[in-house]
Structure formats: C-alpha cells, structure tokens
Amino acid sequence: MSINEFSEVRKLEESFKINVLTSGGFKRRTAWLLRILEKYFIILAIITTWELMPRLELIDSFLLPPFSEVVVNWVELITSGEMFKHFSISIARVLCGFFIGIGIAFPLGIFMGWYKGFEEIVDPLLQACRSSSTIALYPIFLLFFGIGEQAKIAIIVWGTIWPTMLSAVSGVKNADPLLIKSARSMGVTGLTLLTKVIIPNAVPNVVAGIRLSAAHSLLVVVVAEMIGAHAGLGYSIFYLEEHYAVPEMYAMIVTLSLTGVTVNYLLNLLEKRLTMWKEKVVTD
C-alpha cells in the first residue's frame, strides 16, 4: 500500500514537473522570440519603409530604389564576380595596411610607455601627427609613392598607427603601481616584468585602440579609393554614382556596411578573449 501510494505521488510529481517545465520553456521561448523581434523591429521597419517609400512614389525611385531591387542587384553583382573583385581588392589593402600599422604601433607604443623620457620628447610630435586629418595627408603620400598600391597601403598604415600607438602608451603608463611594486617585491625585473605584468595589463587599452584603428582603416581605404583608384569598393561606389547606377551603388554600400559590422564583431570577440581575466565592474 505504502509503496503504491508512494508511486502515485511520484507520478503526480512527474506529470506536474513535465507540465510546468514545458510551459515554462514555452514561456521562455516566446519571451526569447519577443526579444529578438524587439531587437530587429527597427531594422525591419527601416527596410519596409525603404521598400514602400519608392513603391508608393513618396520618394523618387531613382534616388532610392526599393530594397528588393537593391537585393536583386546585390545578388547579381555577387554571381557575376564583380562584387568579389572589388571586395577582395579593398580587403587586401586594408589587411596589409592594418597589420603593418599594428606591427609598428604596438611595439613602439609599449617602448614609449616604458621609457618615459623618450615619450616626453616625442609626445608633442605624436599629438601633431594624430591630430592632422589622415585624408589631408593623402596628397603627400601620392606625391611620394605615386598612384599605385603603395600610396594606398601607406595611408592606411598611417591612419592605423596613431590610435593603437597612443592607447598602448597610455596602457603602459597607467599600469597600476601596486602591480609593478608587488612584482618587483617578488624579485621580478626587466623583461619578465614587461612581458608578464605590463603588457598583459595594457592589453584592454590596446584592444580599444585597435578597434579605433580598424574602423579608421576602413574609412581611409574607402576615401583613398574614391580619390584615385581603378578598383575597390570605394572606387566602385563613386564610379556607380557618377554613372547613375544607383541600385548597384547601394548594393556596394550594403557590402561595405556588412564588412564594417563583421570586423567590429570579430574585434569584440577578440577583446572578450583577451580580457577574460579582467574582473568586470559593470554587469549588464
């Protein structure tokens, strides 16, 4: 009897659990769905307006072709290989300039943060270089390197260097003295102090600088290609505008936007990866 009763209770319990859990899961799923909907509601609204405005002739469809037309053109450009051609050329320039820039900026920034005397002397020059608008210097690069690839890569390198370098300098300079003192009291000196304490401590700062550099390098490549190039996304956007191929132009811009978002996403991941050890102050 008692065993029977017990099994009865168990059954009730089981059915209750299943019911509650599934309904909870259902609720959670709908909440999740609502959240996603809420998150992308505005984007969907923008796309709908983009589609409807020209279709209802509220805006000249020459200036803003319907979204679907842009998508069709986008697919066409991809299948014809035109998109990949310009995309790969731009990306190759950006990657080349970006990595050379980081390769110069990171060690130099660490070095300058470490040797304060050197930094004091060079700082005014750095500030002047950083403040001068990158694009304004492009003509100088054209004069020195000609209109080939070199000038474009060099201007990207120039645009990439400053944010990363300055953030590396401040990352090293603003290292918590307590960390350095405790490392020293444990007998850590010289190179070990630099590689085990100071550089890891500067990483969050440096990554923030790298993100700025990446955004800037994308901007610079677009402008450089618009000013003087025969291929690349910036060139094709401007070329298509001049030839009134408006839907194709929007398709190229969409590609560029997606590239920017992807780069930002990847750098976000990198940042999270590299600052895993860091305690978070703000929880959100």
Added chain:
Amino acid sequence: MSSIKIVDLGEKSWRIFKQTLAIILVLVLWQVVPSLGWVDHRTLPPLTDVIQGFFELVVSGKLFIYALASFKRAISGFLLAILVGIPLGFLMGWYKRVERMFDPVVQLFRNTATLALYPVFLLVFGLGELSKIGIIFWGCLWPLIINTIDGVRHIDPILIKSARSMSVSALSMFTKVILPASIPSIVTGLRLSATHSIVVLVSAEILGSDSGLGFLIFEAVNAYDAPAMFSGIIILSVLGLSINYAIVHFEKRLLFWKPTAEN
C-alpha cells in the same frame, strides 16, 4: 628666494625645450633634406618655401576664404549633430527598451564607413553645401549618440538611488544627477566626433567641391604647387589641434567639481 626662482626658470625652460625638441628636429630636417637635394623639391619643398607659399596664400586672401568655407561646413554639421545626437543618446541611455530596439541600427550605421554614404548624399542633396553639411552631421552623430548612451548607462547607481530616496522630481533628477554625471563621456564623444568631422570635411571637399581647405589641397596637387598643398595641410592640422585643445579646456571647465586621480 631668487635662487629658487632661477632653478624654477631653468626647469621650466628645460621642460619647454624637451617638449619642442622633436618638432624642432622635424622642422630642421624638413629644411635641410630638400635643400641638400636628398629629396626632390617638387615632392618636398624646403620649409622656407612652404612658409613663403603660406604667406602668399594669406596675402591673396584665398586662404581665409577657403578656411572660412570649411569652418562653416564643419561647425554647422557638428552643431546639428550635437542637437540631435545628445538628446537621442539620453533617451536611449535612460530607457533600456528604446536602447534595445535601436541598438542594431546604431551598430550598423556606426560601423559603416561614413564616406561610403557620401555619394548617396550627393545624389539626394546635390553638389551644394547641404550634402557636405549632411555628411559631416552623419559622421558626427554616431560617436555622440554612443558616448552619451555610455555615459548615462554607467552612472554610479548609488547616485541615482540616493537622489530617488530624496524623492527628487524627474526634471531635477535629469539636470542635477544624470546630466552632470554623464558629461565626461559626452565630452569624449565630442572629441571623437570633432576629429571625425575634420576627416569627413576634407574628404567631402576633395571629392566634390569648389571651395574649402580640402579643395585647396587637392587643387594645389593638381597644379604641382607643393608649397600651397603643405600650407593647406598645416592649417588643417592646426585647426584639428586647436579644436581638440578647446574641447579639453571646455571639459576641465565643466568638470571643475570632479576630483581627479592625479596627485
């Protein structure tokens, strides 16, 4: 007393010397390298030639007209962005739901290279002032919005809770707590967008304009007038530096109440 002063003076001049050493060195190199013929004159004219070209531009009045044209564009776009961006940022920072809804859009637009949209602005607004002011406005808008949101979201909760426990009205909550506490972040946004506005301005003027410093630079390149080109670049750099300096000064004025970590 006087000996202390002398030491002070010596230290001060030593510091100034150290700060200007690198720049002086660059200027000297700039003069010497082309003069000795190590670099082609047409690529890098000696500093004195550039200074001469600069004065010629000043005397002819061309520089002033172009600088004014550029300045007007930059300021109009920048002020418009402030008027739109900062209130929007407050709205999105305070109402989590609004922020959640708009965040994907903000991320999308922020990560789109500003100048990629310049042809669109040209199509819609034509070649006149409006397209330039529009693209500068657009470029300045996103850093301002993002930094204002950041400032509002990272206000110390204790401040808000204590204000609430003293039952302040919504208005004074905003003017006495939220606004002052988010100013450092907003000023960062101002600095970012001011620098960005100059980059955008120059690019827009190079790509489609008949006045302004960007146009001056590119016109000089096409006319193989290197001194004029360098003059334009120097003016732009000085403009960038002084705007940055002015904003930093402004920040200090606004944040006089805030204790700093420096000793």
